[in-house]
Amino acid sequence: MPLTWEQFYAENPPPSDLEQTRHKVENFCRKHLDHGSRIVLITSGGTTVPLEHHTVRFVDNFSAGTRGSASAEYFLEIGYSVIFLYRLKSIEPYLRHVAGAKFLDMLEVDESSENPTISVKSSEVQQILPVLRKYKAAQESQKFLQVGFTTLSDYLWLLKTTCEFLPSFGSRAMLYLAAAVSDFYVPATQMPTHKIQSQDGAPTIQLDLVPKVLQPLVSLWVPDAFVISFKLETDENILIKKARGALSKYKHKIVLANLMDTRRSRVVAVTPDDQTEIILTEEQTQQGLEIEKCIVDYLKEEHTKFIVGSTSQ
Ligand code: PAZ
DSSP, X not given: OOOOHHHHHHHSOOOTTHHHHHHHHHHHHHHHHHTTOOEEEEEESBOBEXXXXXXXXXXXXXXXXXXXXXXXXXXXXXXXXXXXEEETTSOOTTGGGTOSTHHHHTEEEEOSSSSOEEEEOGGGHHHHHHHHHHHHHHHHHTOEEEEEEOBHHHHHHHHHHHHTTSGGGGGGEEEEEOSBOOSEEOOGGGSOSXXXXXXXXSOOOXXXXXXXXXXXXXXXXXXXXEEEEEEEESOHHHHHHHHHHHHHHHOOSEEEEEETTTTTTEEEEEETTEEEEEEOXXXXXXXXXXXXXXXXXXXXXXXXXXXXXXXTO
8 A cells, every 4th residue: 555645754754954944945935925926836857766774776767857947047037936946966057058067168277377367268258148147137136946855755845845835925836846756665664774785685676656745735735826747758648648637636737748758849738628739849949949938938828817817716
């Protein structure tokens, strides 16, 4: 029998710094509530499932955090306050444009004086400047809060904790659940304390089902919010059926359905009585447009209708 979500939280301890994070999220939400702004909680990247308490090995998934980090930039651009719940060391907003070894190639050193100076090569300024401007604007607006996780259990604790502060935004809160969250895990009670030893032979690892926290999230934690989940599949034949199944089970607003191979160019927004294809053409990609911009523009409109509908009731 899979655990209920309550049992999962009872059996898996929170991250050690949960209270500090709770404090940060509370302050952030309080600050932006005053200004009546919309807020979005974005989850991004994949969770790990440790195989040992002193973790050397873990089960991971492919998600790089591109969807979440690009979307965060676009939500900030249109005025949302953004809580970015992301897998540590996955792709981050703004940094994603300059990450990697190429960044060092963009710099030059002047060692002609006693105090060497470092500057951006003039040939690179046009690439860095727009990103830097957007990053600085996000920092100055103080509308961007990053909260990091690594394991599945930390993710679920941080998600629940963040949700404590969203109900005061009512329908102005959006949840954009793009993280790839493991469906399976090794319960703490069945995990060895120390590194699994090869001399003991090939291990048999039994994975249990993770309870679906989308259910309490929608019905209990943030009942008035505009909740969007993602559905990833590799088989086109089951994609929309699975998205519809999730909508009817959890009763949230939209499932953004995508296939792994085409996720950068096609997402289907499935609602209870409709579906809208969001497609990026080859030409648009070449012009530098990202599908996340189209997704965020679409969601902004849908969120507006939702807020209007909620306040007129
Ligand atoms: O992080 P990424 O850009 O590499 O991938 C994004 C994604 C495919 C993880 C996301 O669009 C998604 O579908 N998330 C939900 C996955 C799921 O079905 O649990």
